[in-house]
Amino acid sequence: MEKDYLIRAITTNKEIRALAIRSTDLVNKAQKSHQTTPVATAALGRALTGGLLVANLLKSGSEISLTISGDGPLGRVVVNANYKGEVRGYVGNPNLDFMVNDAGKLDVGGAIGNGSLTIKKNLGLKEPYQGSIPLISGEIGDDLTYYFTKSEQTPSAVGLGVLVDKDLSVKASGGFLIQLLPDASEETISKLEENLSQVNSISSLIEDGVSPEGILEKLLEGFDFRVLAKADAQFKCKCDRNRVGALAASLGEDELKDILEKEGQVEIRCHFCGEYYRFSKEDMDAILSNKA
Ligand SMILES: [Zn+2]
Structure with missing residues (x-):
């Protein structure tokens, strides 16, 4: 059976860093633990998936907390993730009624509302590093993209997707994070933009059985890349x-x-x-x- 895992890669021209993750099982476990309704599952699942991507960029032993504070009916979304691929999290209102937007999709942005996204990194130093941005759409992927660009000055693209089944379980969940490294050429940037425009639903790729490696092959089409790290990903709490x-x-x-x-x-x-x-x-x- 397929498992949840995350990979981190770099193009051989050293111009792009790319991560991809399958998170179906761990979001399923979160859904069962919190008995979330579909829009809450989508929000929590995207935040858990995004948190794991952010945490994987840190050094070993470090962890992050990601907090989305919005004024919408979902309340706060809080996620802790570490370098080892362990993540836990919750939403303020797991029982939120079904919400869909004009496009007929789960309205995560509407459930979260206006507010801020904050990432705290505990790097083992005295003071944790903290960065915060106002929410762009509340859809979480867009907000993380803005966070990296604004707060860490790293041009990035983040895609996160959760597909909820009719029985409320999670059919597919996954995500990617692409970052331009300082020497990226104009040519690389335009090719990458073209690739990104062709991947419109990360959760459908996962649903179709595409692996994290397969996702990077699509996103980095035309580039050679090398996988630098692979880690299992799981929903795991620290409480005892x-x-x-x-x-x-x-x-x-x-x-x-x-x-x-x-x-x-x-x-x-x-x-x-x-x-x-x-x-x-x-x-x-x-x-x-x-x-x-
Ligand atoms: Zn716990």
């Missing part, structure tokens, strides 16, 4: 029972006592993956006495 238990303990004894009396247990749901953690009075006593 110990960490969540410590978080529960930080609610304070009065509040915990109150919750335990009313509910019989303390239940905490991880925002990022939807996992529930439940603690009985005995569990909480053990956590608190360990802490003391």
